Amino acid sequence: MGLYYSYYKTIIDAPSSFNGLKQIVYDNVTEYPSTINVLKRFNLYPELVLGVAYRWFTSFTKAAEITTKQCWKVNRGDLPDVHSCEGFGDPHYFYIHCIYFLNSGMMSLIFLYGVFLSGNTILGGIVTVMFYFFNHGEATRVMWTPPLRESYSFPFLILELLLVTNMIKTSKPSYYVHMLGISAAAFLFMLPWQFAQFALLTQTACVFAVYMLECIGSWKTNILLHAQLYALAANFVFQCGNEMLLTSFYASSLLVVTLIVTQEKLIDTRVKNLVGRCFVKTFLWLIGTFGVKKLISACISSADDAHIWEIFKSKFTDFDNFHTMLYTCAKEFDFLEMSTVVSLTGTLLIPSSILITIVVAFKFLHFEYQQYQARQAEKDDNEVDEADDGAEYDAEKEANRSKPNAEILYNVLQMIAFTIMAVLIMRLKLFMTPMMAITASLLASRKVFGFITNQWKHTSLVIVILAIGCVSGFSHLVEQWNIIGEFQNWPHEEMLTFINNKLPEDGVFAGAMPTTASIKLSCGRPIVNHPHYEDAGLRARTMLVYSMYSRQELSHVRDTLEDMGVDYYVLENSWCTRKTRDGCQMPEIWDIEQPENKGKIPACEVARNSPSPYFKEVFKNQVYTLLRVMKTGRKNS
Numbered sequence: 001m002g003l004y005y006s007y008y009k010t011i012i013d014a015p016s017s018f019n020g021l022k023q024i025v026y027d028n029v030t031e032y033p034s035t036i037n038v039l040k041r042f043n044l045y046p047e048l049v050l051g052v053a054y055r056w057f058t059s060f061t062k063a064a065e066i067t068t069k070q071c072w073k074v075n076r077g078d079l080p081d082v083h084s085c086e087g088f089g090d091p092h093y094f095y096i097h098c099i100y101f102l103n104s105g106m107m108s109l110i111f112l113y114g115v116f117l118s119g120n121t122i123l124g125g126i127v128t129v130m131f132y133f134f135n136h137g138e139a140t141r142v143m144w145t146p147p148l149r150e151s152y153s154f155p156f157l158i159l160e161l162l163l164v165t166n167m168i169k170t171s172k173p174s175y176y177v178h179m180l181g182i183s184a185a186a187f188l189f190m191l192p193w194q195f196a197q198f199a200l201l202t203q204t205a206c207v208f209a210v211y212m213l214e215c216i217g218s219w220k221t222n223i224l225l226h227a228q229l230y231a232l233a234a235n236f237v238f239q240c241g242n243e244m245l246l247t248s249f250y251a252s253s254l255l256v257v258t259l260i261v262t263q264e265k266l267i268d269t270r271v272k273n274l275v276g277r278c279f280v281k282t283f284l285w286l287i288g289t290f291g292v293k294k295l296i297s298a299c300i301s302s303a304d305d306a307h308i309w310e311i312f313k314s315k316f317t318d319f320d321n322f323h324t325m326l327y328t329c330a331k332e333f334d335f336l337e338m339s340t341v342v343s344l345t346g347t348l349l350i351p352s353s354i355l356i357t358i359v360v361a362f363k364f365l366h367f368e369y370q371q372y373q374a375r376q377a378e379k380d381d382n383e384v385d386e387a388d389d390g391a392e393y394d395a396e397k398e399a400n401r402s403k404p405n406a407e408i409l410y411n412v413l414q415m416i417a418f419t420i421m422a423v424l425i426m427r428l429k430l431f432m433t434p435m436m437a438i439t440a441s442l443l444a445s446r447k448v449f450g451f452i453t454n455q456w457k458h459t460s461l462v463i464v465i466l467a468i469g470c471v472s473g474f475s476h477l478v479e480q481w482n483i484i485g486e487f488q489n490w491p492h493e494e495m496l497t498f499i500n501n502k503l504p505e506d507g508v509f510a511g512a513m514p515t516t517a518s519i520k521l522s523c524g525r526p527i528v529n530h531p532h533y534e535d536a537g538l539r540a541r542t543m544l545v546y547s548m549y550s551r552q553e554l555s556h557v558r559d560t561l562e563d564m565g566v567d568y569y570v571l572e573n574s575w576c577t578r579k580t581r582d583g584c585q586m587p588e589i590w591d592i593e594q595p596e597n598k599g600k601i602p603a604c605e606v607a608r609n610s611p612s613p614y615f616k617e618v619f620k621n622q623v624y625t626l627l628r629v630m631k632t633g634r635k636n637s
Contacts, residue, residue, distance in 0.1 A: 001147040003030075003517035003530050005095065007044050011051025012091055020051060031538065032508050032526035033565050040240035042532055046152040046192050054094050061089060069093070079490060080497075099146045106155035107132070110434065113162045114441035117411060123462060124441035130466055131437040134347040134473025137480055138340055139433040150430060153193035158434070160185035161414070164203065167223055168216060169407040172400065175219075179227045186231035191238060194534055197250040199431055200228060202417035204250070208257050208285065209413055212278045213364075215406035218261050218399045225258045243302040244534065249293055256288035269393050303536045315424065322546075322593050323539050329584035332427035340429060344436070346472035348465055352443055353415060353436045359448055360405075360412045367403070405447055415439045491623035495570070496522045498619045498626070503568065510545045510561060511570030515624075519570070528564050549575055549586035549604045551597035557607075558614035562631050569615065571625040576604035 007024050014020030024044060028035040038044055061068045068089025074082050088094050110132060111125040118124020132139055142151045163185055167178040190196040204225070211221040232254065236245050245251060260267070260281055271277045297303070307323050311333065314324040327333040344350045415435045422432035442448045443462050452458040492515075499507075500523050508526045509519050516527040529542045544564060547557050548571065561569060579585035587602040611617055611627055619626035 001145055001517075002514075002521040003532065004042070004044070004047060004147045004149075006517070006521035007038060007042070008047040008051050008054075008095055009091070009521065011048060012054050017052045017055055021048065024048070029520060029524075029526045030530055031541070032528050037240055040242055041535060043149055043192050043194055043239070045238070046149075050095055050098055053098070054091060057094065058089060096146045099142065099151045102155055103140070103142050103151065106158055109155065109158045109162060110438065113158060113165070113438050116162065117165060117407070117438065118441040118443075118445040119447055121444045121446075123459065124444040127443055127462065127466065128437050128441040130473070131347065131349050131352070131440045131469065132434060134469055134476060135344055135349055135433050135437065137476060138343060138429055139437070140430060143480070149193035149195070153189050153191075153196055154430070154434075156185050156189040157196070157199060158438075160189055161203075161411075161435075161438075164207070164224060165407045165411060168207075168210070168220055168410055171402060173220060173223060175223060179223045179230075182224060182227035183230045183234075186228055187234050190231060190235045194244065197245065197248045198421070198428075199418075201248075201250040201253055202421065203414065204228065204253050204257055206410055206413040206417055208281075210406055210410050211261070212281050213409075214274065214401060215403040215409055217401040218264050220402075221261050222258075225254060225261065228254055229258070243300055244304045246300065247293065247297045247302045247305055249289060252293040252296065253285070253289045255292055256285055259288070260284055264398065265393055265395060268398065304534060306536065307533075307539065312424070320592050322543055322589060323533075325584065325589045325592065326533070329580050329589070331580065332425075334426050336423045336426050336429060340426070343472075343476070344433065346469075347476070348469035349433070349436050349440060352440045352465060352469075353419075356439055356442045356448065357412055357416070360408055360442070363405070363448070364409060408442065408445070408448065411435075411439055411442075491621045492518065494621055495619060495624045495626060499523045499525065499568075503618070507567045508565050509568050509570060510564065510566040512572055512575055513542065515570050515572065528566055546586065546590075547603070548607065549602060550590035550594060551587055551600035551602050552594070554603050554606050554611075554614050557603045558629060559632075561629050566629055568618070569627045569629060571604060571607055571627055573608065573623060573625070576602060576608065 010023050011017065011020035014023060021039075024038045026035055027038045030036060030038055039048065058068070060066075067087075069085045069087030071083060071085040071090075074084050076082065086093055088097065107129065111129050113125075114128025115122060115125035118127070140154075141148060145151075160182060163178070163182045167173045167182065170178070186200060190200070207216075207221060207224050210216055211218070232245060232251060236242060239245065267277060267280060271280055307327070310319070310321065310324045311327050313319045314321075314328055315335070320328075341350065415432075415438075418428070418431040418435045422429040443465060444459075446455070446458070449458055452461065496518065499509075499519065503525075505525065508528060509516055510528045511519075513529055513531040513533070517530050519525050520527050520530070529538065529545045533539060533542065541564070544560050545566075547560050548569060550557070575586055577585065579588065583589070586604070591598050607615055607627060608625055612630075614630055615627035616630055617625060618628050
């Protein structure tokens, strides 16, 4: 989080907004000595917009002599006093509260989404909002980690999903009105967050599935595909040519699905059976997506997203390497925890979602069976089996085909897609839980539960479900409300204070990724690695930095750091010994890459106890050891 906030700080501290923009476009502090465009690499438009907005806000309030913050000195007993402020004139408050305002607006959208999906019933909106708050801890992280990219991005996903649902429900949607609305929402969703493409990939797949099942025609499908293509192209431009967008499975899938839809007549006239058509289109989509992705990656020689495939590969095979272990050893990238399933079940969110899925699936299959019987009866009555097989293909009719409740089927499929994502990677439950809450609004839908003939009984049943879910849900809310306190990390603060007071301003630092980010933010010192791990070059660089936690000779580690231009290394004692599970201790992770070194003493342990002559200890407390690299001059030789 500190890395993102540091760029907001750069914008507001710069002599002018343009100068701040120049500093982040030509940045040689984040990956010293390289100069990179962090606007391209880190999805930093939120910090840019908020930084400029804060400058305008403070300029206006100063000119109008409006008081916007109150400050005071805090006596911390044995620790040094600090100055603290609150109010919109404080950069931290302005930054965080803008995020909170955006996410509070999202709750209005979630309510409207529930109302719309349930058939314009207020009860549907209430169900959605209540289920969201019953499971608030599993639905968002904005209250704990506001600067994360999802905090800016997710509200626009809700808007985009609502617009797509509206487009599917509309009998003959306007191409430009719906396409431009969906495209704008998808653009704003993608712009702040590099992982947005995976959510949109599932959306493309779900709408394509609804299209293959012939619930919608090519007209509505093309509206979505064109909207996403325009959003993707706009993001590529605004992110200064970020190659990861082009090499993504999302981009490849969009191109392939668009091509399949344009060949609708060719496929449908040759494959008469619905199941056969679904099989052919699915096969073409899968083969085409993988093939096009490989081709684009090879053409532009990009491997930035190679780690994504490796992460999934490591989950289902015995494949492991240094980079996949850094991800999968983290709790967020593990499989969905059973505690989350138990929690969501206790509030009746999962049981409600399962019930809705079963009912919608039954209604869809029942409708398809009725349609099949009607077609068969028509053939028998008219005795034109042979003639019907040779009937002329009506392109306009097929393009505008529509089956009832297609928007409901789409939302259920989208919920299932997000659930699969969450099961594979726990962090992605932030897609699953809100989508389950939105889909739960269908509990109040007469279209879905019309078989409960008495509407009063239907409404009463929904209220009973909410009442039962409230027992566990309210306890979850109370548990979150009771979390009150302030973050304090004196060992970290002590180290940062030492760096600011005792070490040169041009000193270059390396260490654990979260620690170097805080050094950049609080000390303004150049760093060689950081937590944004999506770039192939940065992954290779971080692996070199983390050689301190390998079993290599300490002299080799010193040579590696010297070649990178590092002056100071932050050694964290816990990183040398801790492990979240078997095989996740840093020296154990290195054993995968360098099995020949198994059994040797880790370099971090040697450096902690006797760093000389390769390093010199300049600072030490119970958590951090700050080592100066004793250089030999080999970099310049």
